[in-house]
Amino acid sequence: MTRSSYAALLHLPSVARLYVVAFVCRIPAAMIGVVLTLHVVTELDRGYAQAGVVAGASTIGVAIGAPWRGRLVDRFGLRRAIAPSIVVESVVWVLAPHLDYHALVVAAFVAGLFLVPVFSVARQSLSVMVPLAQQRTAFALDSVLVELTFMLAPVVGVLLATQVSTTAALTVVGCATVGGGALLMWANPPTRSHRPHGAAQSPDGRPVRKQRVFGADLVVLLIAAAAASFVLIGTDVSLVASLNDAGRPGDVGWMIALWAGGSVVGGLVHGARTSSPPPLVLAGVLGLAVVPAAFAPMPVWLALAVFVSGLPCAPTLASINATLVRLAPEERRGEVMGWSGTMSTVGTALGAPLCGWVIDRTSPGAGFLTAGLVGGGVAVVGLVVQRAVRRRRAVAGSAAVQDAPTGDVLVDAEVSSPGR
Template sequence: MSSSSYGAVLRLPAVARLYVVGFVCRIPAAMVGVVLTLHVVTSLDRGYGQAGVVAGASTIGIAIGAPWRGRLVDRLGLRRAIAPSVVVESAVWLVAPHLGYHALVGAAFVAGLFLVPVFSVARQSLAVLVPPAQQRTAFALDSVLVELTFMLAPVVGVLIATQVSTTAALTVVGVATVGGGVLLMWADPPTRSQRPAPVLPADLDAPAHGLGAAAPARTRVVTPELVVLLVAAAAASFVLIGTDVALVASLNDAGRPGDVGWMVALWAGGSVVGGLVHGARSSSPPPLVLVVLLALAVVPAAFAPVPVWLALAVFVAGLPCAPTLASINATLVRIAPEERRGEVMGWSGTMSTVGNALGAPLCGWVIDHVHPGAGFLTAAVVGGGVAAGGLAVQHVVRRRRGGTRALAAAEVSSPGR
């Protein structure tokens, strides 16, 4: 595998700085889940189910807020769009470590609703800074850095929560969240290109403005290709969260809960390797095919007889993770109109959140009633089945389009009456 493609991307103006800023700003998002759980369970003396309610409130806030905040970035520009997020997050995280349980649920929702959209902004900016021919490599490297963030940040959060206090850990999350927002505003990476906006065709159905001028048509955003990608994002998230839950359950069932940390790191390590290989290649399968491969790669973990084999299986399961996410993101920014790209990336985040929200309880229910290995199979069958269904629908639509075009061509070539 040659590293020349990565060097070429990093030498592009402002790209290396964007990666550094994105990595730093994503740290609190990767840390907050485990810190909130530990705070609710240990400091507030509540159960894991109640900790899940707090996490669920944050998830709902993120799902609602992501498209809205993305649209603000499209309309107002980065700094004006995220300034309210920085202000609100400052207020929330100032008081959150000192709140009771029920107030913390509300605070978690507000924090999710106004979460600084660093994930989508970084990808929007990559689409502007990196030429299309190099975007596969750029998005693969971005996915690898995300994996590294989620390998390191939770460990730091757990160390602070256990060695100091969960109040201190939540305060660190808050400071890092606000600091990340300020850093992003300072860096102000471009989310729109500098070229003039294209002249859109006139909307013939709209009333005229001025002397016979027609109002410009709204750019079409929802297309079959976009729907396919949103389905892929939800299916991939379902597989990933299901694998996560099943891995923890399998190790607990084997009496080895202490192995969870390094097993998750090994899973993420497989994703890093897969992402680097993906970015160095000149082509890859479509996103839905990669989701199917992601699901298939999880299956061996369901039949691992001992932890050593489970470790090998989770490494293999990690290999398609970063390639799948990188392919979805790269395709999204390619098909989304630039003036609506932030909103589209927000919808992608929402669909990923939906996949997480459905995958965790369903796989958990199957684990409780069957066996931890069944959790891996559920993640693979449901997520892979959704992706395979999307491929089937895509195939039928393309065949119908091909038939329609052939019929139209035949009518044009036939002699008129």
């Protein structure tokens, strides 16, 4: 594909509108972490550890709620599934700026539990609205827009919190969250195709045997999502620690922007290609790409290493999401995408403290190494497991073909083959 593949994608019915709606709706979710931290530290006069408890409560709520909310979307459709979220979020964010610390911890958990699932819904809708041949481009562009969201939203949150007040910033986050949910309800992008229930078909139109949802391939991909998040948060923590250790805290902002810029470039290139390595290979490359930052001198070489480490970020996430929606049955796709969000949250929750612990006891460079080697190592193990499972399936399929009458067995063996 060339750059025209993006133009062709955006000319598909309602796809451009979905990207715009998703971008707007994701902004408050990307703001909330920094705004809550600043509110706890400045307005409530608590420490950063206590601010971390509030952010952690929100994260735990998101991790628990994502699969449940995805299942609701699968069962009841988008509007009926997110209407309760909008009501609960309205109440929580009206009260949150005026709560004391302990009540805010509870409110943050509830807000995370009922957070409108815009990240997973957008990807679920893309899987329905975009033909299979264009989904690589679609998910790559989605990952690029997510990167842009996380470049813009925290800056806006910090400006509101520092130039106006954290109470105003929390109020804006709440209004944007509720408004985003209402906007998503209005847009109502499809989360299911119009194919009659029970008429599942393979790409060539033949009926498919109903399969177990959480098979080995899908579970390995979910673990890869956790590994990718581990690498990303570990890189983030290590970069901040490296710059602080070198006495250059003012460089944090533009270094992170450079890292995200590398991800944007990588994502655009990935989406314009006609083929790419499998997602687990990309996850391994993501881990490997972080390692040079551990040895890079300040500041020019570290900047270059950070940009290079960003290149595989969006391609890895896009490839994981595109493969997940192909593996998941349509009637369970929202739940699966919810579990993907949960596993990403788990990776983040493990990566930040582990890399921080290593940095405290050794050096910031060791944090980069930990992020890269652990995340990349998990991807390599996933590849080994995946190949072993596929080899066993191939052997079982061959035995079935030899032992059974010609006909239906061949169809079953082809349909259940991995990666299709």
